[in-house]
Amino acid sequence: MTAIPDVVIVGAGTAGAAAALHCARAGLATVCLDRRPLGEAGARWVNGVPAWAFDETDLPRPVRPELRGDGAPFHLVVGWGPDRLTVDRHGVLEVDMRALTDRLQRLATAAGATFVGDARVTGFDGADRLDTTAGPFRARLAFVDASGLGGAGLLPSPTIPRADICAAAQYVHDLADRDAANAFLARFGAAGGEAVCFTGVAGGYSIVNVRVHGDDVSILTGSIPALGHASGARLHADFVAAHPFVGPARFGGARPIPLARPHARLASARVALLGDAGSQVFPAHGSGIAAQLVGARLLADALSAGEGPLGYQRRWQRAWGGLFAAYGVFRRFSETLSPEDLGALVAAGLLDPDGARAGMAQRWPRPDLTHLARLARAAARYPGAARRLAPVLARMALAPAIYRAFPRDPARVPAWDRVASRVLDRPTA
Numbered sequence: 001m002t003a004i005p006d007v008v009i010v011g012a013g014t015a016g017a018a019a020a021l022h023c024a025r026a027g028l029a030t031v032c033l034d035r036r037p038l039g040e041a042g043a044r045w046v047n048g049v050p051a052w053a054f055d056e057t058d059l060p061r062p063v064r065p066e067l068r069g070d071g072a073p074f075h076l077v078v079g080w081g082p083d084r085l086t087v088d089r090h091g092v093l094e095v096d097m098r099a100l101t102d103r104l105q106r107l108a109t110a111a112g113a114t115f116v117g118d119a120r121v122t123g124f125d126g127a128d129r130l131d132t133t134a135g136p137f138r139a140r141l142a143f144v145d146a147s148g149l150g151g152a153g154l155l156p157s158p159t160i161p162r163a164d165i166c167a168a169a170q171y172v173h174d175l176a177d178r179d180a181a182n183a184f185l186a187r188f189g190a191a192g193g194e195a196v197c198f199t200g201v202a203g204g205y206s207i208v209n210v211r212v213h214g215d216d217v218s219i220l221t222g223s224i225p226a227l228g229h230a231s232g233a234r235l236h237a238d239f240v241a242a243h244p245f246v247g248p249a250r251f252g253g254a255r256p257i258p259l260a261r262p263h264a265r266l267a268s269a270r271v272a273l274l275g276d277a278g279s280q281v282f283p284a285h286g287s288g289i290a291a292q293l294v295g296a297r298l299l300a301d302a303l304s305a306g307e308g309p310l311g312y313q314r315r316w317q318r319a320w321g322g323l324f325a326a327y328g329v330f331r332r333f334s335e336t337l338s339p340e341d342l343g344a345l346v347a348a349g350l351l352d353p354d355g356a357r358a359g360m361a362q363r364w365p366r367p368d369l370t371h372l373a374r375l376a377r378a379a380a381r382y383p384g385a386a387r388r389l390a391p392v393l394a395r396m397a398l399a400p401a402i403y404r405a406f407p408r409d410p411a412r413v414p415a416w417d418r419v420a421s422r423v424l425d426r427p428t429a
């Protein structure tokens with residue numbers, strides 16, 4: 001009879017493949033399965049991933065062709081312009097997710113993990129037996145649900161409200177007319193390789209982010225349709241139709257992204273949620289990859305330390321939950337902003353390159369004294385904008401303390417979550 005593995009992971013996308021890699025490296029017998037063929041698992045487009053997420057999880061940074069851009073200036077344009085601010089030194093890499101998923105799967109296989117493609121979950125008894133189209137699986141220590149939003153559902157989780165779902169699209173196109181593309185970029189002070197990101201074009205949260213790179217045009221769009229706005233797919237189609245320098249699409253995709261606060265209950269005694277399945281997405285711009293890479297590492301550390309899935313839940317919430325919840329408060333505020341509001345915040349200096357850089361890198365802003373003094377002067381000059389921002393920043397500041405108190409006892413998590421929700425999930429006026 002085949003030995004029962006320590007860990008069975010559902011989903012071989014970035015979250016599942018990273019978990020398989022770290023579990024196998026930690027010496028755990030690991031099986032990772034996916035309902036799709038393995039070469040088609042996970043995201044199939046280009047994502048921005050902060051370089052630190054690779055460094056902190058002992059993964060070599062991507063190189064070409066997986067790496068498609070490495071931190072060139074990012075021009076954040078208010079509405080369709082002309083006001084903008086430019087963020088450099090943000091450290092966000094443009095990564096071809098097809099290649100990253102493939103690399104993670106290959107590294108995990110080399111470390112001893114077993115991958116099974118075309119294996120769809122058909123049932124789970126909640127503890128010991130996972131049924132799939134490739135037969136039943138058992139696990140000695142844990143089952144990991146890394147099957148994405150609306151995936152296998154190994155652990156009962158709250159439904160994510162539609163107002164907390166971003167509809168995003170990302171496609172890489174042929175460049176059809178270089179001169180016209182250069183003229184377009186020049187209007188926003190940008191050069192080839194740099195991102196021009198129109199923000200607030202379909203609700204305060206929305207973006208249309210365009211990058212001309214070599215012979216490609218890369219377009220990322222996202223919005224929250226439940227708030228009455230065009231979807232990311234619509235924004236993408238409209239931009240392409242209006243800009244003939246964009247040629248046929250080469251690859252990419254469109255999908256919903258969960259923006260809600262990461263699930264408070266990320267684990268039971270036998271099951272751990274990882275990635276989109278746990279809503280572990282940096283909400284200010286719907287970015288899930290860094291959270292999954294660090295989450296995969298914490299999961300393997302907790303399992304190999306004998307703390308089980310609940311140890312992982314505690315580690316992740318205490319280390320990362322506060323940051324994600326704080327930026328969730330900011331995300332809700334951003335939804336209320338019109339292009340005029342955004343322009344006022346930029347003009348006042350309350351939304352500045354330092355703050356934007358921290359948000360892009362998924363880090364806490366670390367203002368120095370000069371920066372704080374500049375913000376204070378801006379707040380004094382523009383009291384209206386400051387009055388709107390102050391309560392948002394105050395609630396963001398509470399998030400770390402709330403998450404540092406994440407309970408050890410899983411029975412106390414629902415009560416903790418109710419308190420967290422009262423402070424962190426309220427709509428922002």
Ligand SMILES: Cc1cc2nc3c(=O)[nH]c(=O)nc-3n(C[C@H](O)[C@H](O)[C@H](O)COP(=O)(O)OP(=O)(O)OC[C@H]3O[C@@H](n4cnc5c(N)ncnc54)[C@H](O)[C@@H]3O)c2cc1C
Pocket residue numbers: 010011012013014015016033034035036040041042043045046047048049119120121146147148149150151152168169170220253254255256257274275276277281286287288289290292
């Ligand atoms: C257009 C777009 C742009 C984005 N841009 C960024 C960005 O710039 N930066 C960033 O960090 N993030 C970005 N994101 C988010 C990021 O892509 C996701 O957070 C990430 O891909 C989710 O990975 P995952 O492994 O959790 O889930 P998935 O990628 O959904 O993988 C889950 C896997 O589980 C498998 N599966 C599902 N159900 C079952 C089942 N029942 N049985 C077996 N297998 C199953 C699926 O086949 C799939 O392969 C973007 C998302 C979109 C849609």
